[in-house]
Amino acid sequence: MKLAVADLNSYYGPAHILFDIALEVGEGEVVALLGRNGAGKSTTFRSIVGLVAQRTGRIQFEGRDVSVCPTHEIVRGGLGYVPEERRIFTDLTVDENLEVGRQPKRTNAPYWTREKLFALFPNLSEMRNRPGGRMSGGEQQMLTIARTLMGNPSLVLLDEPSEGLSPKIVEQMVDAILTMKKEGVSIVVSEQNLHFARLISDRAYIIERGRICFGGTMAELDARPDIRDAHLSL
Amino acid sequence: MAFYVVQFLTGLASAASLFLVASGLSIIFGVTRIVNFAHGAFYMIGAYIAFTLTDRFSGAFGFWGGIVMAALAVALIGLLVEMVLLRRIYHVPELFQLLATFGLTLMVQDLVVLIWGPDDLVGRRAPGFKGAVDFFGQAIPSYDLFLIVLGPVVLGVLWLLFQRTRWGVLVRAATQDRDMVAALGVNQKWLFTSVFAVGVFLAALGGALQIPRDAVHHAMDLRIIVEVFVVVVIGGLGSIVGAFVAAVLVSELNAFGILIFPKISIILVFLVMAVVLIVRPWGLFGKPEAAARRTPGLTVNPWRPLTQNERLAALAGLIVAATLPLFAGNYALTVASEIAIFVIFAVSLHFLMAVGGLASFGHAAYFGLGTYGIAFLAKMAGLPMIVCLLLGPLMGLAGAAVFGFFAVQLSGVYFAMLTLAFAQIVWSIAFQWVSVTGGDNGILGLWPEKWAASPSHFYWLALGVAALVTIALRIAVFSPFGYALRATRDSLLRSEAIGINAKRMQWTAFVIAGTTAGVGGALFAYLKGSVFPDNLGISLSVDALVMVLLGGVETVSGAVIGAIVYKALNIWLVSQTDLSKLVLGGFIVLIVVVFPKGIVGTLEMLLQRKRSVSPPGSTLLAKPIESAE
Numbered sequence: 001m002k003l004a005v006a007d008l009n010s011y012y013g014p015a016h017i018l019f020d021i022a023l024e025v026g027e028g029e030v031v032a033l034l035g036r037n038g039a040g041k042s043t044t045f046r047s048i049v050g051l052v053a054q055r056t057g058r059i060q061f062e063g064r065d066v067s068v069c070p071t072h073e074i075v076r077g078g079l080g081y082v083p084e085e086r087r088i089f090t091d092l093t094v095d096e097n098l099e100v101g102r103q104p105k106r107t108n109a110p111y112w113t114r115e116k117l118f119a120l121f122p123n124l125s126e127m128r129n130r131p132g133g134r135m136s137g138g139e140q141q142m143l144t145i146a147r148t149l150m151g152n153p154s155l156v157l158l159d160e161p162s163e164g165l166s167p168k169i170v171e172q173m174v175d176a177i178l179t180m181k182k183e184g185v186s187i188v189v190s191e192q193n194l195h196f197a198r199l200i201s202d203r204a205y206i207i208e209r210g211r212i213c214f215g216g217t218m219a220e221l222d223a224r225p226d227i228r229d230a231h232l233s234l
Numbered sequence: 235m236a237f238y239v240v241q242f243l244t245g246l247a248s249a250a251s252l253f254l255v256a257s258g259l260s261i262i263f264g265v266t267r268i269v270n271f272a273h274g275a276f277y278m279i280g281a282y283i284a285f286t287l288t289d290r291f292s293g294a295f296g297f298w299g300g301i302v303m304a305a306l307a308v309a310l311i312g313l314l315v316e317m318v319l320l321r322r323i324y325h326v327p328e329l330f331q332l333l334a335t336f337g338l339t340l341m342v343q344d345l346v347v348l349i350w351g352p353d354d355l356v357g358r359r360a361p362g363f364k365g366a367v368d369f370f371g372q373a374i375p376s377y378d379l380f381l382i383v384l385g386p387v388v389l390g391v392l393w394l395l396f397q398r399t400r401w402g403v404l405v406r407a408a409t410q411d412r413d414m415v416a417a418l419g420v421n422q423k424w425l426f427t428s429v430f431a432v433g434v435f436l437a438a439l440g441g442a443l444q445i446p447r448d449a450v451h452h453a454m455d456l457r458i459i460v461e462v463f464v465v466v467v468i469g470g471l472g473s474i475v476g477a478f479v480a481a482v483l484v485s486e487l488n489a490f491g492i493l494i495f496p497k498i499s500i501i502l503v504f505l506v507m508a509v510v511l512i513v514r515p516w517g518l519f520g521k522p523e524a525a526a527r528r529t530p531g532l533t534v535n536p537w538r539p540l541t542q543n544e545r546l547a548a549l550a551g552l553i554v555a556a557t558l559p560l561f562a563g564n565y566a567l568t569v570a571s572e573i574a575i576f577v578i579f580a581v582s583l584h585f586l587m588a589v590g591g592l593a594s595f596g597h598a599a600y601f602g603l604g605t606y607g608i609a610f611l612a613k614m615a616g617l618p619m620i621v622c623l624l625l626g627p628l629m630g631l632a633g634a635a636v637f638g639f640f641a642v643q644l645s646g647v648y649f650a651m652l653t654l655a656f657a658q659i660v661w662s663i664a665f666q667w668v669s670v671t672g673g674d675n676g677i678l679g680l681w682p683e684k685w686a687a688s689p690s691h692f693y694w695l696a697l698g699v700a701a702l703v704t705i706a707l708r709i710a711v712f713s714p715f716g717y718a719l720r721a722t723r724d725s726l727l728r729s730e731a732i733g734i735n736a737k738r739m740q741w742t743a744f745v746i747a748g749t750t751a752g753v754g755g756a757l758f759a760y761l762k763g764s765v766f767p768d769n770l771g772i773s774l775s776v777d778a779l780v781m782v783l784l785g786g787v788e789t790v791s792g793a794v795i796g797a798i799v800y801k802a803l804n805i806w807l808v809s810q811t812d813l814s815k816l817v818l819g820g821f822i823v824l825i826v827v828v829f830p831k832g833i834v835g836t837l838e839m840l841l842q843r844k845r846s847v848s849p850p851g852s853t854l855l856a857k858p859i860e861s862a863e
Binding site: 049051070071072073075076081083087089090091092096097099100101102103147148151 | 400403404406407409410411413414415416417418419420421422
C-alpha cells in the first residue's frame with residue numbers, strides 16, 4: 001500500500017471538519033476523491049501533508065507513520081502536494097518556481113528534469129523567465145504541477161486540477177496526468193467533475209460533509225447511480 | 235557650492251550604515267514577519283565587539299578582520315537568539331514579538347554597560363582611510379568616500395545573493411508564501427534561522443563600520459532603530475531597494491535639514507514620511523500587505539459589563555484605597571499617587587490597544603505632551619492649577635489628533651513603528667529645542683497649589699481622577715461607540731461593509747486615548763514638580779505596554795491590575811538593583827513566552843475552566859465560536 005489513511009479527524013479552531021476519514025492508495029494507482037464544494041476534499045489533502053495543525057489519526061506513507069512529521073519532512077519523503085489555489089510564487093519566474101520545488105533524485109520514484117517537464121507542459125518552456133504573476137490560470141496550473149514534480153514524488157495529491165480551466169487545457173491536463181501515471185507516480189486527485197475523474201482514475205472515494213460515504217472502482221460507482229446522484233452534482 | 239556637495243557626500247556616507255541595518259530588518263521581516271526591535275541592539279553589540287577586536291589586533295588586517303569577525307560573532311549570537319527565543323513566538327500576535335525583542339534590547343543595554351562600562355569609547359581610524367580628500371577647499375574624510383562606495387556594493391551583493399542562489403530564491407518564495415515553501419519540502423526552520431543570522435550580520439556590520447566615524451556608546455541602539463523604522467516605513471518593509479533609497483533620502487534630509495532648521499532638523503524627515511504615508515501607505519517600494527493575520531481564538535472570553543456584585547467589589551476596593559492616607563506615610567502616599575497616575579496611563583493605552591486593536595509603541599508621547607502642557611500653562615502663562623489640569627491634557631489631544639490621523643492609515647507593525655517614530659520625534663523636539671523646553675534640563679518648579687499640596691490630598695486627587703477615567707473608558711467600551719470600535723478591531727472589512735467608518739472610529743479612539751494619557755501626564759507633572767524629555771521617552775511607552783500585557787490584553791480590567799502590580803514592582807526593583815533594565819527585559823521576554831494572557835487573563839481562564847464541565851479533550855469546542863476568524 002502506497003498511502004493508507006485511517007481515523008483522520010481535523011479541526012479548524014473550534015470547528016470539527018473531517019470525521020474518521022479512511023482511504024487507501026495502491027502502488028501506481030490513480031484514485032479520485034470526489035465531492036461537492038466544501039465537502040472536505042482540500043482539508044483532507046491539507047491534513048495528509050500536515051498543513052492542518054489540529055488533526056488526529058494515522059497516515060501511513062510507504063509503511064511509515066508520517067502523522068507526527070512536519071510538512072517539509074512528509075514532502076521530502078516523496079509525498080507531493082499540489083494545492084487547489086495553485087499558490088504560484090508570483091514574484092518568481094517559472095524557472096525559479098521550479099527551483100523552489102527541486103529535491104534530490106529518489107530511487108523509488110521517477111526522476112523529473114526541467115527538460116522532461118517542459119516536454120510534459122510545452123507551454124511552460126516558452127516562458128521560462130516570465131514571473132508567475134503574469135501567467136494565465138491554465139499556465140499557472142501546469143506550473144504548480146511541474147513545481148511539485150521537481151521534488152520527484154512517488155505519490156502526488158492533486159487538488160482539483162481541472163477547476164476553472166478551458167476544455168482545451170483540461171484535455172492537456174488529462175494527458176499530463178496519464179503520463180505521470182505511466183511514469184509510475186501514484187496519484188490522488190480531488191474532483192467535482194465526474195467526467196474528468198472517469199478519464200484518469202482507477203478507483204474513487206466520495207466525501208460528503210467531512211465523511212467518506214463511498215469507496216470502490218469506477219465501475220462500482222457507475223453501478224450505483226443513487227449514490228452518484230445523492231452526493232455529486234452533475 | 236562645494237560646501238553643499240560635501241554636505242551631500244556626508245549624507246551619502248551616513249546612509250551606508252543606515253542601509254545595512256535597514257536591509258537586515260527588511261529581510262528578516264520579509265520571511266519571518268517579525269519586526270525585530272532588537273536590531274538596534276545587534277547594531278550596538280557589533281560596534282562594541284568591533285571596538286574591542288580592532289583595539290586588540292593591530293594593522294590593516296587587524297582592523298578589517300576585526301570588523302568582519304565582529305559582525306560574524308554577532309550573527310552567531312543572533313542565531314542563538316532565533317533558536318532559543320524567536321522559534322517560540324513565530325505564531326503569537328505581532329505585538330508580542332515586538333515586545334519580546336524590545337525586552338532583549340533592554341537586557342543588552344545593561345549588559346554592554348556591564349562589559350564595556352558606561353563611558354563613550356572612541357575607536358581606531360581605518361587604516362588607509364585616515365586622511366581627508368580636498369574638494370575645492372572643503373575636506374571630505376576619505377573613510378566617508380569608502381562608505382559611499384560600500385553602500386551600493388552591498389546592495390549589489392545582496393541582489394546577487396537573492397537572484398542568483400538557491401537560498402535567495404527560497405527566501406523570496408518564503409517571503410510570499412511560507413506554507414507553500416514547506417509544502418514543497420523546504421525546512422522552514424533553517425530557512426528562518428539563516429535569514430535571521432544574515433539580517434543580524436548586516437546590522438552588526440553597520441555598527442562595526444561606524445566606529446571610525448562615531449564614538450561607541452550604550453544609547454546608539456535606540457537612536458538607530460528609530461531611524462531604521464523611519465527608513466523601512468518610507469522604503470517599504472521587505473524591499474531591499476526600498477531600504478537603500480529611503481536610507482539615502484533620510485540621510486540627505488538629515489544632512490540638509492541641519493542647515494534649514496538647526497534645532498529641529500528631524501521635522502523635515504517627519505514631513506517627508508507623512509507625505510509618503512498619505513500617497514503610498516505601504517512605502518515607496520513595498521507592497522500592500524494583506525490584512526494582518528489575527529490569531530484565531532485570541533479573545534476567548536466575551537467581554538461583559540461588571541455584574542452588581544463586581545461593581546460593589548470594585549467600589550469597596552476604591553474605598554479601601556481611599557483610606558490609605560490614614561495609615562501610610564508620605565513616601566508611601568507619593569508612590570501610591572504615582573501608581574494611580576500610571577493606572578490612568580495604562581487604561582488609556584488599553585483602550586487604544588485592546589479595545590481598538592491598535593498597539594501603539596509611542597503612547598508616552600501623549601502622556602509627555604500632557605506634562606509639557608502643564609509646564610507651559612503654569613510656568614509661562616501662570617494659570618491656576620485647576621485651569622492647568624483641565625487645559626494641559628489638550629496638548630495630548632492635539633498631538634494625538636495630528637499623529638493619530640496618519641497612524642490610523644496603517645495597521646499592525648506599520649502602526650507600531652509609526653507611533654514609535656512619532657513619539658521619538660516629539661522627544662527629539664523636547665530634547666533639542668532648548669530655548670522653549672529647557673532641553674535635557676527640563677522645566678522645574680511646578681508645584682501643586684495649597685489645596686492639593688499635601689501628599690494625602692494629592693493622592694486623593696490622583697485616585698479620584700484615576701477612578702473617573704477608568705469608569706468613563708469602561709462605559710465607552712460598552713457603548714455603541716465601543717461596539718463599533720471593537721467591530722473594526724475584529725474585522726475591518728466586515729465593519730466597513732455594515733457602514734462603520736473604520737478609520738474615523740480608530741482616529742477617535744486614538745484621540746480619546748491620547749487625551750486620557752495627557753490627563754495622566756498633567757497629574758504626573760505636578761507630582762514630580764518638573765518636566766523632562768524622558769516623560770516622552772520610549773521606555774515609558776514600553777512601560778505602558780508591559781502594564782497592559784501583564785494585566786492581560788484580552789481583558790477589560792487587566793490594565794488597572796497590571797499598572798498597580800508593575801509599577802509597584804518597578805519602583806521596588808529600581809531601589810534594589812542597578813541592573814533594573816536587565817531584570818525588566820528578562821521579565822518582558824518571560825511574560826511573552828510563558829504568560830501571554832497576563833494576570834487577569836489567566837485568572838479568567840482558570841475560572842472559565844472551573845465553570846465549564848467539558849469532557850477532556852474537547853476544550854476547543856467549549857470556546858465560543860465567535861472568536862474564530
